[in-house]
Amino acid sequence: MGLQSLTLHINGEKRVVNVRFADTLLYALRGNLGLTGAKPGCLNGDCGACTVNVDGWPMKSCLMLAVEAVGKEVTTVEGVKGEPIQHAFVENFAFQCGYCTPGFIMNCRSLIQHHPDADDAKVKEWLESNICRCTGYAEIQQAVKSVINKE
Template sequence: MTKHEVTLHINGEDRTLVIRHADTLLDVLRLQCGLTGAKPGCENGDCGACTVIVNQLPYKSCIMLAIEATGHTIMTIEGLKHSPIQRAFAKCYAFQCGYCTPGFIMNAHAMLLHDTSIDEPTIQEWLESNICRCTSYEEIASAIRMAMSTMNANLPDNSKPNSPST
């Protein structure tokens, strides 16, 4: 088994790790970095429980090699602190068992990084990337709407969606 030293930029820190080229990002995050927020679910790219953000886009870390992420900015749920989407998930009770929650939050956070005036079809399209076996979908969608309103309320007036200058 050949191992190689790589440096990954995770949650604002450079982490030098010794990995196999065949290691998935999910395995490296969980087993080597101790970042167990990204969850192994299907490990097949279907359920989204392992979603992390790489360069501001959501990725399923079970279908990405860790070595592919070198030179990119990785954010896991552990790197997300006091964000509107986290508070909204808690306020809306947007979880039951909680296993899928980190993946949903990372996906929703990435969506809100892109735009804070997202329509319903777009929310539905993004949410279809993740599966919640407890079927909390309505509450999750509510949490996204709540986070979106919070973020829009905090924007300067001329940057708000539908403001005369936008």
């Protein structure tokens, strides 16, 4: 037990973190690596504010132990630079306070990659994983659909 040295692949780089096996990926990202884009919310897998991509799929980083991420490709919002979904969020004013935004962007990004022709039901199914306390859902839905329609 105690601290363990783990090598994680994050945003295209190898990063060494010293964590407990009991630490979540969210804790390692924020506390060990200063990657504060993934937000702590419920810490219970409900709100989606901490969503990152693991091997291209959305993952609530509060529901994953850091040690489980060894050998996986982790992308946080800091690793997403100027992608269409980010511009779409700005153009559609898809945020108010912004706290949920990184999680939504990471979820939407993965949705677009896996289902570039997603229909309304698919978009709704995926977006149900994240909560926006400001209730900006209509604009968030517009943002993701604007990217899907363009592609």
